Amino acid sequence: MTDGDATGAAADEGEPRTDTGGGGRDIVVPMRLYKTVTVFSTLIAVVSVVFGFMLLDAATLNVSFLGGIVRALLSAGGVGVADSILSTLFAAAGLGIIGFGAGVYVVGTRFRAAGMGKPQEDSDEGPDNDG
Template structure:
């Protein structure tokens, strides 16, 4: 999706920030749920662990979808600037 440069900057900055906070927060939640990985399986706080994994997935999805934005002059997503190089 081609968007104006200012919108591209805003989307890039805030989506990266949200993704980083979500992933780091998810790992903190997961670490807390498993008591720094020393808890027995029966002692794991399952709702907190699920929330942690969900936060990590949310951060990954946010970053992945935000990378779909382009601004003018970035080229098409299917263009191959290194046309002379073969994969193999």
């Protein structure tokens, strides 16, 4: 019994399995779960990156939409924060959110549906592509 036979049985039963061959671990899941993970991980990644860049914009420009809203809310609450501190907070939060979105996307790409192979495994060509 090979490793492929043992992991193939787990996928037929609907349980997630990992493929330890190659450089990383792929998690094989049913097609419905694969589609859900792909859609939501991509959505979270895109929204995180866009919002992160909005925060970076607020950190660098005094005329940004988000920066103006935060400054107005802080002044309405009676909180006075120096622009340099606020810019640093915006920049750190923006970079953190962009990193979070990238991490979610990377984790989401580890999933694949049963029957989906890696392109390298399906190829009949050798490792050297001389043409």
